[in-house]
Amino acid sequence: MSILEAIIIAIVEGLTEFLPVSSTGHMIITQALLGIESTDFVRFFTVNIQLGAILSVVVLYWQRFFKMNSCRIFDPQAVAGASAGKRGGIYLKRFLYKYDFYWKLLIACIPGLVLGLLFDDIIDRVLGSVSVVSFMLVIGGVFMLFVDKWFNKPLPDQSITTRRAWLIGLSQCAAMFFPGLSRSMATIVGGMMTKLNRKNAAEFSFFLAVPTMLGASLVKTLSLVKEPAGKALLQENIGLLLIGNLVAFVVAMIAIRFFIDFLTKYGFKAFGVYRIVIGGVLLILIFSGINLSMV
Template identity: 50%
Template sequence: MSFWHAIILAIVEGLTEFLPVSSTGHMIIASSLMGITASEFTKMFTVNIQFGAILSVLVLYWKRFFQSLDFYKKLLFAFIPAVVVGFLLNDVIDAMLESVVTVAISLVLGGVVLLFVDKWFNNDPMHSTPSAKQAFIIGIAQCIAMIPGVSRSAASIIGGLAQGISRKAAAEFSFFLAIPTMLAAASYKFITDFLHLDIKDDILKMNTYKIQSSLNHLSAHDVQTLLLGNLVAFIVAMLAIKFFINFLTKYGFRVFGIYRIIVGALLLLLLLFGVDLSV
């Protein structure tokens, strides 16, 4: 992977991670269009640059992370479903990540849903923040996004709206929930799929020789590529979050729904005419 590939993928990640358009789907599409080889490092890179996006939330909302312990309790309740489902269906999820057809269909179906979300949840919000129970339900909704193309942001925000939470509050809670969810996924993929370490035997038992040997597997180019990708994703994600909150509050989801349908339909047409979009 060249530095230019890394920059483009990081821009895509930063732009789409917190928008309801599916960052995973767009990363798969971008990798396919650029003809990037699906190597171990490439797969790890597309997950690892989420650290940059996570950091953007911490910087923009740093004051919110000095709230009461109740804030963290709600995040924990919302995070639990992703841990359970991710652990149980890890192999199935990995297989779906290689399917452009799955991404295209999910983009279209998710787009149709977004066309009607504003109409479904147009009543005055009853809550400014979710309760622990509501946070858990939002976490369950987020699990739907493990299907590539669905969008973690869209699933968790809609889950919040269904609990009577305002658009802005639902979007912000989705950002906060992204931190443990993406951190766990990125760390797990990096440790197990790229470094080939066993979390129980190598990490928890602090097998320093095995850990050091695995880290030596990273070349200087790999490290520079990861740092560059995370920096670009961090900057772009900060801009995307500010844009999204303002846009969502004023205009709702319809534009994102139309965009998803157009992109998904174009992908299906390309596949129908035999264009190779495999990753």
């Protein structure tokens, strides 16, 4: 992989990772058009540069990521006068209140973590099916044409409750078993199904991407470096990884700002049409006999 190819792939990653259009499908098209061989490093590169993309979320929303709730609402005298059991319950409530943001992210991560550990082999096999990706792009695109009509009915209370976090986490699992569906699409629609508005659903989708994608990247990295050949491969291409992450970081920051504004004003229909077109292109390439395998 050349530096130019790495930059192009990173641009595609940054543009598509947080949009409901499937970065996987776009990676397939990009690699096919550039004629890039799907080596161990190329597969690792496409996962690793997600780190740059998720860093953009942390930077853009740093106040949300590092601000903890004040616990002054809890009366110290009530704590001092309580029994040991009640005191433990009060301290637990204080802890959950103070770290509410991280608690909700943890809750949302649990379904994907459990299913990922139980069905890792099945997920890897499905992920390698370009046909599945292509069909899901089209099916997901058709679905998105009606998302605003079906689910854009927000409630006045827009707080992320434990129930909402859990349901959004369950929604994310759909993207694990149906590549091309888009993790972003699954989580945003999942949020809207719990009566969040489009903006808040999209933002929580971004937040949830940080631990989810960080975990996936770390797993791939550990899998690569546990073998001597993997370590050598990583050392030889560290420059490409740094460039890829930097480009993905900058582009993702721009894409997130655009997406939030566009989604708030216009909804999902345009993304649905776009997905149908991209999925159609992939299917045409597949039925034309062109090998688009990423594995």
